[in-house]
Amino acid sequence: MDSTQPMSPPVPHVDLEAVGKKLHSGANWFFWIAGLSLANTGMTLAGSDRNFVVGLAVTQVADAFAKVALERGGPASFQYLAVGFDVLVAGLFAAAGLLARRKVAWVYVAGMILYLLDAALCGVFQVWMSLAFHALALFYLWSGFSALRTLRAAAAPRMAVNRLVR
Numbered sequence: 001m002d003s004t005q006p007m008s009p010p011v012p013h014v015d016l017e018a019v020g021k022k023l024h025s026g027a028n029w030f031f032w033i034a035g036l037s038l039a040n041t042g043m044t045l046a047g048s049d050r051n052f053v054v055g056l057a058v059t060q061v062a063d064a065f066a067k068v069a070l071e072r073g074g075p076a077s078f079q080y081l082a083v084g085f086d087v088l089v090a091g092l093f094a095a096a097g098l099l100a101r102r103k104v105a106w107v108y109v110a111g112m113i114l115y116l117l118d119a120a121l122c123g124v125f126q127v128w129m130s131l132a133f134h135a136l137a138l139f140y141l142w143s144g145f146s147a148l149r150t151l152r153a154a155a156a157p158r159m160a161v162n163r164l165v166r
Contacts, residue, residue, distance in 0.1 A: 014154040019147045023103070026144010029137050030097030030111055034090040041086040045079075053133040056093070057121040059086040100144065105152075108145045112138060 037055040044051070044063040051060060066082035096111030119134035 014150060016151065016154065019150050019154075022147035023144050023151065024101060026141050026147060027097050027100035027108070029140050029144070030093045030100060033115065033137065034093035034097065037086065037090045037093070041083060041090075045083070053127075053130040054137055056089060056115075057118050057125065057127065057130060057134075059089055061121065061125075062086060100148075103148055103151070105145070105148055108141075108148060112141050112145065115141065 032054060033056060036052040037059045040051040040055040040060060041063060044060070044067070062082040062085045066078040069078040070076065092114070093111060096107050096114075099107040100111065115134065115138060119131055119138065122128075122131040122134055
């Protein structure tokens with residue numbers, strides 16, 4: 001190394017395996033959200049008044065609107081539209097989980113923003129238990145995103161060295 005160039009600060013040791021597991025664990029929350037939202041849809045279709053609190057509030061709102069519309073004599077297509085919407089939204093969260101595992105940062109952030117908006121919906125309807133679980137899920141999603149940032153920061157010095165070697 002040339003003595004005229006400043007020394008770069010030492011890179012702290014990062015346990016890449018542990019950070020990778022944290023990223024994977026955080027991304028898995030997207031799958032839980034998607035799956036439990038679809039389970040809520042299934043329970044609603046079966047006539048149950050119970051649901052999972054980690055699921056999406058927006059899908060429960062769509063199901064409730066369809067149920068009220070049917071009770072008031074609306075066409076059965078409202079139920080099909082609600083289920084289609086639920087599957088679409090759950091699919092978006094499942095896709096976010098897949099892409100988060102593949103370290104696509106903007107998708108990770110977009111998924112967290114959507115879930116934060118869904119949490120706000122819980123607040124609007126004063127569903128406090130769901131809001132609390134949304135906060136917990138957001139904490140773990142953020143933890144996974146933080147792990148992604150740590151992995152990228154740990155990889156940056158190696159990439160710089162690879163450029164110098166070429």
